[in-house]
Amino acid sequence: MAYVKVKRRKLTFAERTYVAPIAKGMVTTLKHMLQLGGTERVTMEYPEQKWKLPDRYRGAPVLVKDAAGREKCVSCSMCEYVCPPRAISIIPGEIDGPVEKAPKVFDIDMLRCIFCGYCEEVCPEEAIFMSEEYELCGQTRAEMVFPKDKLYAMGEKFGRDGRTKDPVKKYDRLVSEAAAQGLDLTK
Amino acid sequence: MDAVMNWFGTPVGSAVVKVLVVGNVVPLLVSFLVWLERRVAAWIQDRTGPNRVGPFGLLQSFADLLKFIFKEDVLPGHVNKPMYLLAPALAVIPPLVALAVIPFADRMMIADLDTGVLAVFAFSSIGVYALALGGWASNSKYALIGGVRASAQLISYELVLGLAALGVFMITGSLRLHDVVTDQANGLLIDGTLRDGFLPKFFDWNIWKQPLGALLFFIAALAETNRAPFDLPEAESELAAGYHTEYSSMKFALFFLGEYAAMVAISGLFTTLYLGGWTLFGAENLFAGTPALQTAWQIAIFTGKVVFLLFTIIWIRWTVPRFRYDQLMDLGWKRMLPISIGWLVFTALATWAYAQHVR
Numbered sequence: 001m002a003y004v005k006v007k008r009r010k011l012t013f014a015e016r017t018y019v020a021p022i023a024k025g026m027v028t029t030l031k032h033m034l035q036l037g038g039t040e041r042v043t044m045e046y047p048e049q050k051w052k053l054p055d056r057y058r059g060a061p062v063l064v065k066d067a068a069g070r071e072k073c074v075s076c077s078m079c080e081y082v083c084p085p086r087a088i089s090i091i092p093g094e095i096d097g098p099v100e101k102a103p104k105v106f107d108i109d110m111l112r113c114i115f116c117g118y119c120e121e122v123c124p125e126e127a128i129f130m131s132e133e134y135e136l137c138g139q140t141r142a143e144m145v146f147p148k149d150k151l152y153a154m155g156e157k158f159g160r161d162g163r164t165k166d167p168v169k170k171y172d173r174l175v176s177e178a179a180a181q182g183l184d185l186t187k
Numbered sequence: 188m189d190a191v192m193n194w195f196g197t198p199v200g201s202a203v204v205k206v207l208v209v210g211n212v213v214p215l216l217v218s219f220l221v222w223l224e225r226r227v228a229a230w231i232q233d234r235t236g237p238n239r240v241g242p243f244g245l246l247q248s249f250a251d252l253l254k255f256i257f258k259e260d261v262l263p264g265h266v267n268k269p270m271y272l273l274a275p276a277l278a279v280i281p282p283l284v285a286l287a288v289i290p291f292a293d294r295m296m297i298a299d300l301d302t303g304v305l306a307v308f309a310f311s312s313i314g315v316y317a318l319a320l321g322g323w324a325s326n327s328k329y330a331l332i333g334g335v336r337a338s339a340q341l342i343s344y345e346l347v348l349g350l351a352a353l354g355v356f357m358i359t360g361s362l363r364l365h366d367v368v369t370d371q372a373n374g375l376l377i378d379g380t381l382r383d384g385f386l387p388k389f390f391d392w393n394i395w396k397q398p399l400g401a402l403l404f405f406i407a408a409l410a411e412t413n414r415a416p417f418d419l420p421e422a423e424s425e426l427a428a429g430y431h432t433e434y435s436s437m438k439f440a441l442f443f444l445g446e447y448a449a450m451v452a453i454s455g456l457f458t459t460l461y462l463g464g465w466t467l468f469g470a471e472n473l474f475a476g477t478p479a480l481q482t483a484w485q486i487a488i489f490t491g492k493v494v495f496l497l498f499t500i501i502w503i504r505w506t507v508p509r510f511r512y513d514q515l516m517d518l519g520w521k522r523m524l525p526i527s528i529g530w531l532v533f534t535a536l537a538t539w540a541y542a543q544h545v546r
Contacts, residue, residue: 033230043235
């Protein structure tokens with residue numbers, strides 16, 4: 001039995017005229033057109049309607065501040081090193097207070113970014129997150145290099161609640177650690 | 188001013204006005220039709236379709252037209268120039284001329300020819316040249332195959348189209364399309380008395396007297412206008428774009444316009460022959476007191492029927508897959524032609540028997 005001969009049903013006269021089956025097909029298409037019988041439009045009116053993004057969606061990387069409004073980033077440059085396309089460039093700077101450093105310049109070239117999320121993964125201070133922003137566009141290349149202010153603003157706007165607004169921590173941790181050693185960093 | 192108004196009253200003046208009106212309304216209707224095609228296609232496929240330009244996207248066609256105008260008009264170096272340039276013009280003119288004979292209201296037609304429908308068939312036959320020449324002059328294999336397919340298909344189905352329509356003229360006894368329309372508005376002669384109520388007038392339409400003829404005519408009309416399931420000349424999955432592959436910009440747009448104008452013309456002809464033209468079971472005389480309103484009302488009735496037919500054609504296109512070429516020829520020559528001849532003989536006998544009965 002090398003092959004199986006499939007038995008075809010003999011078509012009725014009505015089916016062989018083409019007309020009846022075509023009429024049947026037209027009823028089906030009409031149902032879809034009038035959205036009857038459980039059919040519905042699948043198109044989304046994009047700028048007005050938007051997808052509900054999945055929880056782990058990786059949009060543009062953004063910077064966030066802690067609950068007290070202080071920069072979380074200590075410009076350790078881990079993200080800069082781990083970034084596969086080298087989209088991040090950081091110039092560290094000194095600040096006053098218990099923490100020594102914060103970035104003076106923190107640029108992300110969104111044309112280079114591949115949205116891999118390594119920066120988020122590697123950051124020891126939970127200062128950089130993948131946001132829900134995917135509408136990135138501009139007229140020039142220079143425009144697409146996002147500076148620090150813009151990244152913080154995007155962090156405010158597109159950051160996910162409960163993750164980016166973490167009331168952490170490094171200041172408090174540093175202060176408590178120092179207090180354990182008899183130092184007072186709050187001054 | 189009076190001189191101008193009087194001139195409009197003369198046969199030449201009124202003809203000029205009608206030509207201007209029809210010549211502008213048809214392209215407008217075509218632009219609406221393209222929009223309708225895209226919207227209906229989208230709805231059938233559970234999509235939305237163009238809905239951004241203007242209300243409901245109605246102005247989409249004008250945006251497209253603008254794009255066509257500003258696109259580069261490529262004239263390929265390998266084409267036969269005179270023929271290549273002639274083809275798009277030949278695609279547009281015949282369907283527009285064919286519309287001249289179709290009455291869209293009582294006494295409202297551009298040319299009241301005694302030969303009526305023969306003129307329509309004659310002009311639509313010229314349309315074959317556009318496709319054949321366009322395909323041949325392009326000097327490209329896809330265009331050539333498309334052109335050859337088109338000419339073979341159109342010649343095959345023209346026969347059926349003519350034979351199917353003959354039945355109507357046997358019943359009417361006239362080729363003038365005005366007579367064909369008025370003949371469908373009389374009501375039925377039952378038991379020697381003329382019933383001219385709503386239902387008798389409805390069943391006086393030729394589609395009830397010629398159901399098979401109407402079906403054959405409609406199928407042949409689909410093939411004549413290269414609409415799916417008979418769109419082999421431009422079968423995009425096989426032939427790029429068929430006979431207009433090498434055309435760009437406004438020349439392509441003219442082919443497009445011609446194709447849709449042919450759809451309007453053939454729908455107008457079907458309406459006139461089988462669906463009672465501008466009549467509506469007596470309701471066409473609703474505004475008998477005011478001639479201008481009456482004419483507008485009748486044009487609206489006629490346009491409504493035509494738009495319904497156009498919708499049906501679009502609806503069929505997005506339902507039925509394309510025929511294979513041998514199936515197309517088989518259907519045309521071995522099925523539809525014998526059936527239409529048989530139907531013609533039946534109509535002749537029935538007409539004769541009816542005449543005997545009435546006498």
